[in-house]
Amino acid sequence: MIRSMPDTSTSPLRNALLTQIAGALMAFSLVWLARPFLALPLFHIAVLQGVFAAVVSWRFGAPRWWWLIHLLFMPLVVVALAMQIAPGWYLLAFALTLLVFWRTDRSRVPLYLSNADTAAAVAKLLPEQACEFLDLGCGDGLLLRRLAALRPDCRLTGIEHAPAPWLLARLRNLGRPNVAIRYGDLWQQDLGRFDVVYAFLSPVPMPALAEKARAEMESGKLLISNSFPLPDTEAAQLIKVADRRQTRLFCYKIGLRTTPKPRN
Numbered sequence: 001m002i003r004s005m006p007d008t009s010t011s012p013l014r015n016a017l018l019t020q021i022a023g024a025l026m027a028f029s030l031v032w033l034a035r036p037f038l039a040l041p042l043f044h045i046a047v048l049q050g051v052f053a054a055v056v057s058w059r060f061g062a063p064r065w066w067w068l069i070h071l072l073f074m075p076l077v078v079v080a081l082a083m084q085i086a087p088g089w090y091l092l093a094f095a096l097t098l099l100v101f102w103r104t105d106r107s108r109v110p111l112y113l114s115n116a117d118t119a120a121a122v123a124k125l126l127p128e129q130a131c132e133f134l135d136l137g138c139g140d141g142l143l144l145r146r147l148a149a150l151r152p153d154c155r156l157t158g159i160e161h162a163p164a165p166w167l168l169a170r171l172r173n174l175g176r177p178n179v180a181i182r183y184g185d186l187w188q189q190d191l192g193r194f195d196v197v198y199a200f201l202s203p204v205p206m207p208a209l210a211e212k213a214r215a216e217m218e219s220g221k222l223l224i225s226n227s228f229p230l231p232d233t234e235a236a237q238l239i240k241v242a243d244r245r246q247t248r249l250f251c252y253k254i255g256l257r258t259t260p261k262p263r264n
């Protein structure tokens with residue numbers, strides 16, 4: 001079994017912290033230089049810091065949603081402090097966020113869920129005979145429940161590392177003998193016995209997933225990736241689901257047509 005991990009060496013949290021510090025240094029420098037002429041209230045300084053941090057984020061090529069986070073972060077901190085909210089509420093919010101999303105900063109895979117149309121499309125891709133199916137990062141387990149209803153002859157396994165979705169997946173699939181939900185890290189899960197592996201992750205771990213699938217899955221088995229293609233690899237089939245988000249399912253026959261595409 002290969003224990004390959006996605007390359008997450010550039011931590012988004014570290015980048016965010018550095019961007020906030022850069023914004024603060026710029027804002028305080030400007031306020032210091034302007035102090036003979038005007039004295040800004042704290043909230044205005046926070047807004048200035050937010051603008052600088054957003055500009056730094058933009059200049060360093062961060063995705064657009066980070067610009068907004070940097071713009072609003074410090075002004076919201078000032079507003080929250082003024083509201084004198086008890087510290088316990090922050091702790092509670094942090095704990096709940098952690099339970100639902102776990103270490104998204106490390107995995108670089110957020111929680112979003114496959115819809116019913118996608119589950120129906122995935123069911124059509126399963127072999128006619130009973131098979132072993134794995135959902136890598138099974139979230140709340142709804143995809144597995146839907147598949148279990150459509151294909152009671154198949155054995156469906158999900159693995160999930162975020163505590164709250166894992167618990168929900170367990171509860172949701174209680175009493176379904178053909179569904180097993182495991183708590184754990186998908187990168188430690190051996191793919192060897194599965195006929196079909198399904199992944200709905202993000203662009204970041206796709207190179208590692210390609211390597212893992214090639215090393216562990218048997219030749220001819222099916223890897224389905226929702227939305228994110230494997231790098232440099234030709235899909236055997238591309239399914240366009242007729243849903244609102246226009247989901248695309250990239251289907252790879254491991255060892256057959258998953259040879260790396262020639263680079264130009």
Ligand SMILES: C[S@@+](CC[C@H](N)C(=O)[O-])C[C@H]1O[C@@H](n2cnc3c(N)ncnc32)[C@H](O)[C@@H]1O
Nearest residue numbers: 107109112113114137138139161162185186200
């Ligand atoms: C985009 S969601 C997909 C959920 C589900 N497969 C579906 O299609 O509805 C990705 C899930 O993978 C989980 N995940 C991310 N990295 C993981 C890891 N290293 N081990 C286990 N689960 C992981 C996340 O917590 C999240 O629930």
